[in-house]
Amino acid sequence: MRFELTPRASVAPFMRTLAPILAFITAFLIAGFVIWLLGRSPLAAFQVYVVQPLSDPWALQELLVKATPLALIAIGLSYCFRANLWNIGAEGQYVVGAILGSWLALRTHGTDAGIWVLPAMLLLGIIGGALYGLIPAFLKTRFGVNEILTSLMLVYVAQLLLDYLVRGPWRDPKGFNFPQSVTFDPAATLPTLGEASRVHYGTVFAVLAVIVTAVVVGRTLFGYRLRLTGDAPRAARFAGFSSKNTTLAVFAISGGLAGLAGISEVAGQIGQLQPSISPGYGFTAITVAFLGRLNPFGILVAALVVALTFIGGESAQILLKLPLDLTQAFQGILLLCVLSADALVSYRVRIIRRGGGK
């Protein structure tokens, strides 16, 4: 006996909307069962995990802070993924963007450099990420090198470069030789939205990126070209679209947004360079991009949902003393449920008895 997935002839639109909602309910039921097995109350867990973060102003702000880099990077990745190009190296592009932007912050540290510093840092962040993203794109278009491998491996190069810089030339001379840069001047710090808030302007960039992307993908020739290149590469070539140019363009956009996320996080949240400036945002963003089905608004929602699982997980540790592993397991369960629901909506599962197959 084996299973086979056959495409459904037609899918009702409401099923497409319903699928993620059902997936969420299923994921919560499974997680609730696990929590019940641990001898805890699933209702209390649901309260702490979901209801509380969404009803507490402080937690809502933290949700935005956490979702910002995820959304920015995932939006960028959606350009690549739409065109069937696999940029796995957003983490590296994030780091290089942060490095190039921070270079200016450190160069102007302690000087009276004016308000031009911050915009220039952000621009450098975008340029850094974009150039770094162009390396795997160039290797692919010029030599046919697999972009999955090169983009992933360049992550480690970027991380080690950052490591070298904060231990060596960029180390804070007054920092007892610990590996970190000086803390940035106010002129090089991304302002927060509001006095006591931790939400910084990176959140605004993320929302802008969503809106611009929605327009670009839905309403421009470039967006059409992207979708065509991804869905029907041959047709795209017949239509006169250069796959090389598309590859270079999407990697530059993707890298640029990851770089912007990197410099925003360093200048807005961390305030200095350290050996580690990301808890894996570049990789988590891949999950976010697919959870959001590569749709810009979907990605925004997905980034918030994933951020919620992180923050809810911390609250669960603090208030209910539930283990961290449960949070991570829940993230996995959620992704699996959403992807399964998607597959089951578009495909029919057929059970084929032995002998009935090929």
Place this chain on the structure above:
Amino acid sequence: MSFRSILGAVAGVTALALSAGSAGAQEKLKIGFIYVGPVGDYGWSHQHDIGRKAVEKAFGDKVETTYVESVPEADSERAIEQLARTGHKLIFTTSFGFMEPTLKVAKKYPNVKFEHATGFKRAPNLSTYAAKFHEGRYIIGQIAAKMSKSGTIGYVGAFPIPEVVSGINSYFLGAQSVNPNIKIKVVWANSWYDPAKEADAAKALLDQGVDIIAQHTDSPAPLQAAEARGKFGFGQASDMEQFAPKAQLTAIVDNWSDYYIARTKAVLDGTWKSEDTWGGLAAHMVVMAPYKNMPDDVKKMAEETEAAIKSGKLNPFKCPVLKQDGSQVECKGDGALSDEQILSMNFYVKGIDDKLPQ
């Protein structure tokens, strides 16, 4: 379960969660801990958790403790603040990378007491504490030199930060004091906790003719690698005898229990002050596990050295201390290097035939 009882449960949980935020004078003192690794690392974070449990045991109903584990350093501010705003009045952040976030949260919550391990930035409500691990490393260096047949001893380091570098130097100076021709090889795991990498580092050392492994990483993996090859090693942070009963010669055990109990008592008594604590063998912040798997004369030497360091007769960094190029380090302490010199050490001592990554 009827709908009504579900509703009741939700209401109850909400009330519980809300009441968790307010702590009156008669209520328990809530103490929070932030760990960089999992409590199950059987090393650094595990030892802090033993300290937490000791506090619970010592004060019983008067305290309530909470921990958050595996908190990424670049994204730790939220977790620390979450503890502060859920009524925790004493918060221990137990890794160097939590320094800036702890400082930021401490400024926001002047009525909460903070304690940051291994850092150097203090505030009226932020103390720092660390242990003189290098004292123990001098002892294991002597044991290593006595036990080594090949004359080459190994060291698995996490990151080339002062705390680790001073440990390597102390280990080597101890070894040199019993065998002037001893050689050392150092491998960097570039992680505090990564059992696979740590084991690889240890295997690489063993392949190069090293027959004694010391480590400054958090898992028992290097020690286990030594055990598998029939060589010797030392436990790090906690007594790791159960993982390598034949290979562990001794272990440098971090004992945070006494300190955590003292600080908790100070908060309960209202005598807590911001200070900097740096205790070693004499203060019981560093404890040597039983000396095993070695001849009696080696054991006797180790015990004598331990006693000499405790009584202050012996300082691992007694002057003169020579750098690799033979130049003498300025002696800023009383017949030995000053605390500040040790805490900011970024050079290897003479005889270490390797280059310190900078």
